[in-house]
Amino acid sequence: GNVHYYDFVLKETNFTKLCTTKSILTVNDSFPGPVIRVKKGDTVFVNVHNNGTYGVSIHWHGVKQPRNPWSDGPENITQCPIPPGSSFTQEVILSTEEGTIWWHAHSDWSRATVHGAFIILPANGTSYPFPDPHGEKTLIIGEWYKGDVMAIIDEALATGGDPNVSDAYTINGQPGDLYDCSKETTSRFFVDYGKTYLFRIINAAMNEEQFFGIAQHNLTVVGSDAAYIKPISTTDYIMITPGQTMDVLVTANQSPDFYYIASTPFVDGEVEYDNSITTAILQYNGNYTPSSPIPFPSLPSYNNGTAAENFRKLLRSLANEDHPINVPVNVTRRIYMTISINQIRCENAPCSGPGGNKLAASLNNISFQTPSVDILQAYYKTLPVFTNDFPEEPPNYFDFTAEVVPINKSFPTLGTKVIVLDYNESVEIVWQGTNVLNGAENHPMHLHGFSFYVVGAGSGNFNNETDPKTYNLIDPPEVNTIGVPKNGWLAMRFFADNPGVWFMHCHLERHSSWGMNTVVIVKNGSTEATSILPPPKYMPPCS
Ligand code: C2O
Ligand code: CU
Numbered sequence: 001g002n003v004h005y006y007d008f009v010l011k012e013t014n015f016t017k018l019c020t021t022k023s024i025l026t027v028n029d030s031f032p033g034p035v036i037r038v039k040k041g042d043t044v045f046v047n048v049h050n051n052g053t054y055g056v057s058i059h060w061h062g063v064k065q066p067r068n069p070w071s072d073g074p075e076n077i078t079q080c081p082i083p084p085g086s087s088f089t090q091e092v093i094l095s096t097e098e099g100t101i102w103w104h105a106h107s108d109w110s111r112a113t114v115h116g117a118f119i120i121l122p123a124n125g126t127s128y129p130f131p132d133p134h135g136e137k138t139l140i141i142g143e144w145y146k147g148d149v150m151a152i153i154d155e156a157l158a159t160g161g162d163p164n165v166s167d168a169y170t171i172n173g174q175p176g177d178l179y180d181c182s183k184e185t186t187s188r189f190f191v192d193y194g195k196t197y198l199f200r201i202i203n204a205a206m207n208e209e210q211f212f213g214i215a216q217h218n219l220t221v222v223g224s225d226a227a228y229i230k231p232i233s234t235t236d237y238i239m240i241t242p243g244q245t246m247d248v249l250v251t252a253n254q255s256p257d258f259y260y261i262a263s264t265p266f267v268d269g270e271v272e273y274d275n276s277i278t279t280a281i282l283q284y285n286g287n288y289t290p291s292s293p294i295p296f297p298s299l300p301s302y303n304n305g306t307a308a309e310n311f312r313k314l315l316r317s318l319a320n321e322d323h324p325i326n327v328p329v330n331v332t333r334r335i336y337m338t339i340s341i342n343q344i345r346c347e348n349a350p351c352s353g354p355g356g357n358k359l360a361a362s363l364n365n366i367s368f369q370t371p372s373v374d375i376l377q378a379y380y381k382t383l384p385v386f387t388n389d390f391p392e393e394p395p396n397y398f399d400f401t402a403e404v405v406p407i408n409k410s411f412p413t414l415g416t417k418v419i420v421l422d423y424n425e426s427v428e429i430v431w432q433g434t435n436v437l438n439g440a441e442n443h444p445m446h447l448h449g450f451s452f453y454v455v456g457a458g459s460g461n462f463n464n465e466t467d468p469k470t471y472n473l474i475d476p477p478e479v480n481t482i483g484v485p486k487n488g489w490l491a492m493r494f495f496a497d498n499p500g501v502w503f504m505h506c507h508l509e510r511h512s513s514w515g516m517n518t519v520v521i522v523k524n525g526s527t528e529a530t531s532i533l534p535p536p537k538y539m540p541p542c543s
Contacts, residue, residue, distance in 0.1 A: 001039065001040070001041035001042035001043060001094065001123070002038070002039065002042045002043075003042065003043050003044075003045065004036075004038055004042060004043070004044045004045070005044075005045050005046075005047070006034070006036060006044060006045070006046045006047070007028075007046075007047050007049070008027045008028065008033070008034070008046055008047065008048045008049065008058065009027065009028055009049045009051055010025060010026070010027055010048065010049065010050045010051055010052045010056055010082075010114065011025070011026060011029065011051040011052055012024065012025055012026070012052060012053065013026045013029045013031070015031055015173075017144055017168070017170075017173075017174075017175060017181075017182065018144065018146060018167055018168055018175060018179060018180055018181060018182065019180050019181035020146060022146070022148075024112075024113040025052050025056070025105075025110055025113050025114055026113060026114065027114055027116065030116075031113055031173045032115055032116050032117070032140045032142065032172060032173055032204070033103075033114060033115060033116030034116050035116055035117045035118075035119060035138060036103065036116070036117070036118045036119065037119045037121070038094065038119070038120060038121070039120065039121045039122065039123050039124065040094060040096075040097065040098045040120055040121070040122060040123040040126075041094055041095065041123055042094050042120075043091065043092065043093050043094065044091075044092040044094070045089055045090070045091055045092070046058070046089065046090050046092060047087055047088075047089045048082060048087060048088050048089070048090060049086075049087040050082045050083065050084050050085065050086060050087065051084070051085070052084055053084055054081075054084065054107075054150070055075075055080070055081025055082060055083050055084065055107065055540075056075075056081055056082055056105050056107045056110050056114065057073045057074065057075045057079055057080075057081050057082060057088075057105065057106050057107050057540070058073050058090065058103060058104070058105055058106065058114070059072060059073035059074055059103065059104060059105070059106035059448070060072070060073065060090075060092045060101070060103050060118060061101055061102050061103060061104055061118075061243065061446075061480070062097060062101030062102070062118070062225055062226050062245065062451070062480045063092055063093070063094060063097060063101065063118070064095055064096070064097065064449055064450060064451065064498060065092070065093055065449060065498075065500070066093055066095050066498055067498065067499055067500065067530075067531065067532050067533045068091060068093050068500070068532075068533050069376050069449065069500030069501045069502065069532065070091075070376070070533065070535055070536055070539065071090035071091045071092060071093075071536075072448055072449065072500070072501075072502070072503075073090065073106050074106040074448065074503045075106055075107040075108075075370075075374075076370050076371055076372065076373075076374050076375070076542075077370075077374055077375050077376065077501065077503045077519060078374055078375070078376040078500075078501055078503070079374050079376070079377075079539055079540055080373070080374055080377075080539075080540050080541060080542035080543070081107050081540060082540045083540065083541070083543075086540070088538065088539070088540050089536075089538075091536070094120060096227075096451075097120050097226040097227075097451075098120050098121075098122060098123075098223075098226055098227070098228070099120060099200075099223040099224075099225075099226040099227065099228065099245070099247050100117065100118070100119055100120070100138075100200040100201075100202065100223065100226060100245040100246075100247050101118045101120070101225065101226045101245055101480075102115060102116065102117055102118050102140075102202045102204060102245060103115065103116055103118050104116075104204065108150055108153055108154075108513070109149040109150055109152065109153045109206065109509055109513070110149070110150065111204070111206070111509070112142070112143060112145065112149040112206055112509075113149070115140070115142070115204045116140075117138045117140060117200060117202055119138070119200060120226055126322075128222075128228075129222070129228050129318060129320075129322065129323065130222050130231065130249065131196070133196050133197055133198040133249060134192070134195035134196055134197060135191075135195065135197050135198075136197060136198040136199070136200060137189050137197055137198070137199050137200070138172075138199075138200045138202075139171060139172060139187075139189070139199055139200065139201045139202070139261075139280070140171070140172055140173075140201075140202045140204050141169060141170070141171060141201070141202065141203045141204060141205055141210055141212070141240070141263050141278070142169070142170040142171075142173065142204045142205055143166035143168070143169055143170065143205045143206045143207070143208070143274065144166060144167055144168040144169075144170050144173075144175060145164070145166045145167055146167045147164060149206075152164050153509075153510070153513055156359075156510070156513075157358075157513065159351055159352045159353075160346055160351025160352055160353035160357060160358030160359055161351070161352040161353050161359065162271070162272050162359065162510070163207075163510050163513075165207070165272055165273055165274040166205075166206065166207070166274045167274070167276075168182075168274075168276055168278065169205060169208070169210070169263055169264075169265070169274065169276060169277070169278035170278055171187045171261065171263065171278050171279070171280040172187040172280070173187075174186055174187045174278075174280070175278055176277075176278045176279035176280055177260075177279050177281075178276065178277055178278075178279055179276065179278075186279065186280060186281055187280035187281070188280065188281045188283050189261065189280060189281070189282050189283065190283050190284075190285055191250075191252040191282060191283070191284055191285065192252060192284070192285050193252055193253075193256050193284055193285075193286065194251075194252065194253065195251070195252055196249055196250070196251045196252075197249070197250050197251075197252070198222075198247060198248070198249055199219075199247070199248045199249075199250055200245070200247055201238070201240060201245065201246045201247075201248055202244075202245045203240040203241060203242050203243065203244050203245070204242070205242050206242065206508075206509040206510075207242070207273070207274075207508050207509055207510055208242070208265040208266070208267060208273055208274065208508075209239060209240070209241040209242065209265065209266040209267070209308070209442060209444065209483060210239070210240050210241075210263045210264065210265060210266060211237050211238070211239055211263070211264050211265075211266050211299040211300050211304075211307070211308075212237060212238050212239075212240055212261075212262070212263045212264075212299075213236055213237040213238070213261075213262060213297035213298070213299050214250060214259060214260075214261045214262075214282055214297055215259040215260045215261075215262075215282075215294075215295035215296050215297040216254050216259055216295055216297075217250050217251070217252075217253075217254060217259060217282065218233065218234070218235070218236065218250070218251070219232075219235055219236065219237075219238055219248045219249075219250060220232065220233040220248065220249040220250075221233075221235070221238060221246050221247070221248050221314075221315075222247050222248070222249055223246065223247030224244065224245065224246050224247070224315060224477065224479060225244060225245055225451060225478070225479040225480045225481065226245065226451075226480075227317065227323075227451060227477070227478040227479070228247075228317075228318045228323055229315055229316055229317060229318060229477060230316040230317070230318060230475065231249075232314045232315070235311065235314070236297065236298070237297070237299050237300060237307070237311070238311060239266055239307065239308040239311040239312065239483070241442075241444030241481060241482075241483045241507065242444055242481075242507040242508060242509070243444050243446045243480070243481035243507035244444065244479070244481050244482075250282075252282075252284060256284035256285075256286050256288050257284060257288065257290055257291050257294075257295070258281050258282070258283050258284075258290040258291070258294045259281070259282040259283075259294065259295050260279050260280075260281065260282075260294050260295060260296045260297060261279060261280040261281065261282055261297075262277055262278070262279045262280075262296065262297050262299060263277070263278050263279075264277045264278075264299050264302065265302050266300070266302060266303075266304070266305075266307075266308050266442070267302050267303060267441075268303050268304075268305040268308070268440075268441060268442055268486045269439065269440055269441030269442075269486065270438060270439075271439075271441065273302075275302060281294070305442065305485070305486050308442065308483065308485075309457075309485055312457070312482070312483060312485075313457075315454070315477035315479075316472075316475045316476075316477060317453075317475045317476060317477055317478055318475075319474065319475040325453065325475065325476070325478065326495065327453040327455065327473055327476055327493055328426030328427070328428070328493045328494070328495055329426075329473055330426060331426050331427065331428040331493065332425045332426045332427075333421060333425045333426065333427045333428070333496075334392075334427075334428045334429075334430070335392045335419065335427070335428070335429045335430070336392070336393050336394060336429075336430045336432065336462065337363050337364050337394065337429060337430065337431050337432065338362075338363065338364055338365065338394040338400055338431075338432045338433075338434050339361075339362075339363060339431055339432065339433055339434060339443050339445070339484060339506065339516065340361065340362050340363075340365065340410075340412070340434045340436040340437070340439065341359065341360075341361050341436060341437050341439025341441070341511070341514070342359075342360040342361060342362050342365075342367060342410050342411060342412040342436060342437060342439075342514075343355065343357040343358060343359060343360055343410055343411065343437060344357060344358050344360040344367065344411060344412065344414070345357055345358070345411070346358050354437065359514055360412060360514045360515050361412075361506070361511045361512075361514035361515050361516035362412035362413075362515055362516065363390075363504075363516060363517065363518050364390065364391045364392075364393070364394050364395075364518075365391075365394065365395050365412045365413060366390060366391070366412060366413050366414075366415050366417050366515075366518070367412040367413070367414050367415075367514070367515030367516075368415075368416065368417075368505075368515045368516070368517035368518055369414050369415060369416045369515070370416075371385045371386060371416050372385075372542065373385050373542045374542065375416075375418065375501050375519055375521075376500070376501040377539070377542070379501055379521060380532075380535065385416065386416040386417065386418050386519070387415065387416065387417050387418070388417075388418060388420050388521075389417050390417040390418055390419045390518055391417075392419075394432065395409075399461060400432050400433070400434040400435070400436075400461050401433065401434060401435050401440065401459075401460055401461055401487040401488070402435060409436070410436050410437045412515070414515075417518065418518060418519040418520070418521050419518060419519070419520045419521065420521045420523065421496040421520060421521070421522045421523065422496070422522075422523055423496065423497070423499055423522060423523050423524060423525035423526075423530055424495055424496055424497050424525065424530075425495070425496045426493070426495055426496075427493065427494055427495070427496050428455075428491060428492070428493045429452075429491070429492055429493075430462050430489055430490070430491045431443075431445055431484045431489060431490050431491075431492075432461065432462055432484075432489045433484050433485065433486055433487055433488055433489065435487060440486050440487045441486055441508075442483045442484065442485060442486045443483065443484045443506045443508065443511065443516070444481050444482065444483045444484075444506060444507040444508060445481065445482060445483075445484055445490075445504070445505075445506055445507070446480060446481040446504070446505060446506070446507045447480060447494075447502060447503075447504045447520065448480075448502040448503045448504070449498045449500055449502030449520070449522075450480070450494050450498060450502065451478045451479060451480050451494070452478070452479065452480070452492040452493065452494040453476040453477070453478055453492060453493050453494065454476050454477050454479060454482050454490060454491075454492050455471040455472055455473060455476045455491050455492060455493050456468070456470055456471040456472065456490070456491040457484075457485055457488060457489065457490040457491065458470070458485075458488055458489055459485060459487060459488040460487065460488060460489075461489070462489035462491070467489070467491070468491070471491065476493075481507055496520075496522045497522075497530075498522055499522045499523060499524045499525065499530065499531055499532045500521075500522055500532050501519060501520075501521050502519065502520045502521075502522070503517065503519055504517065504518050504519065504520055505517035505518075
């Protein structure tokens with residue numbers, strides 16, 4: 001592959017949206033940030049220079065980084081943040097990824113404004129598994145807060161309550177026609193009649209999954225998370241979780257006009273959320289008088305979990321000769337992991353969370369505590385920062401999805417507990433959604449360092465006898481992020497063939513802030529070629 005060099009300068013820049021101006025952290029003064037555009041198998045060096053006021057790190061979401069956790073980026077997991085006034089060059093090593101992924105800051109909530117597209121074209125001499133599109137468009141769904149995002153999460157963690165919801169969703173940084181002071185800047189995607197465009201859609205929103213559609217236009221989904229899928233072509237909406245990316249073909253075959261593109265939240269839990277709608281315009285080139293009102297897509301209602309599940313079930317790997325799958329058929333390691341919203345006691349005075357406690361979250365009832373020295377460095381130098389005792393089974397005392405969970409069972413254990421895998425183990429993880437604290441929700445679970453195959457999912461509690469018989473081992477989708485159904489389970493498999501330290505977490509930012517995280521450490525194999533690369537000469541220091 002080729003080698004590319006990018007310069008990312010983090011700095012505060014003023015932006016005006018929703019009638020007010022505020023300063024946000026950006027990369028190279030742009031929001032969304034710059035696009036990285038390379039080919040399959042290339043290597044990218046990104047010199048990240050922090051001219052902001054606080055430490056930040058950058059993650060390449062969906063890049064497996066074979067043997068190279070050093071440049072993965074999550075703060076206090078694989079590095080300490082880059083201090084203001086200094087830089088860190090990250091080496092982003094591409095391997096099997098092809099399609100669309102993205103990059104984002106991975107420090108507290110800074111990813112709200114620090115993110116951008118990462119586009120991986122087919123390698124030289126190869127082509128898309130579909131006819132070449134006439135053009136392509138990048139479309140990033142985001143969230144805009146009038147307040148300062150770092151202050152919003154800090155305050156929520158201090159008071160124990162839910163963080164403020166955003167004030168707008170955005171498409172390529174613009175809220176769209178339905179919000180105050182936003183009509184002039186609505187994002188427009190210009191198309192020629194009769195042509196087909198590849199839309200690279202990224203959900204960079206902080207806390208909300210989204211239903212997305214374009215009025216009167218079919219969406220043909222051909223890829224997700226930088227892996228091609230069997231085309232899904234009859235759908236008029238897609239469901240895309242924070243962290244997910246989708247490659248979608250759209251043919252401009254309707255009468256020349258303006259058509260609304262819209263994205264609206266999918267929230268199936270009893271939570272506060274931003275219930276606004278962001279729009280952009282698909283605008284045909286040419287001379288005509290646009291319809292009034294502009295046609296609007298019909299999207300499922302905000303709590304339509306069936307619509308979300310129906311879409312997720314359509315995802316299937318291509319699984320052909322050019323794009324084979326590599327799913328473990330026999331499993332050597334099986335981890336059953338509950339996902340819960342919890343509460344923890346406030347140290348001094350009561351908090352404003354439920355019952356005077358603080359909201360928290362957990363995996364297998366362990367609420368992850370972020371260490372002050374990154375886990376990768378601690379692992380490499382054997383510093384006592386974490387323990388290897390993440391439980392492989394949940395505490396077995398309740399029906400996970402029942403409506404009522406005893407209140408004394410809603411308090412998790414706090415700890416920095418990690419999962420350690422031997423090199424190349426065949427792993428299955430079953431994520432089990434729970435209704436602890438009446439907090440059943442769809443959770444978009446994300447794993448760094450891998451893509452994994454979604455082999456099964458269902459409602460209720462996972463049944464170890466019957467559910468594995470329903471697994472799809474023929475063409476399961478290969479993803480890096482997937483929504484685990486509300487009050488249900490989802491099983492995924494992968495080979496632990498990437499030695500390193502890899503973060504696993506819910507991609508709803510408030511859940512991750514509350515502790516819905518763990519770390520997977522894959523040990524070195526027996527040869528140098530199956531071992532973690534040596535550290536770069538410089539890593540940002542831990543203060
Ligand atoms: Cu999108 Cu931990 O990342
Ligand atoms: Cu979650």
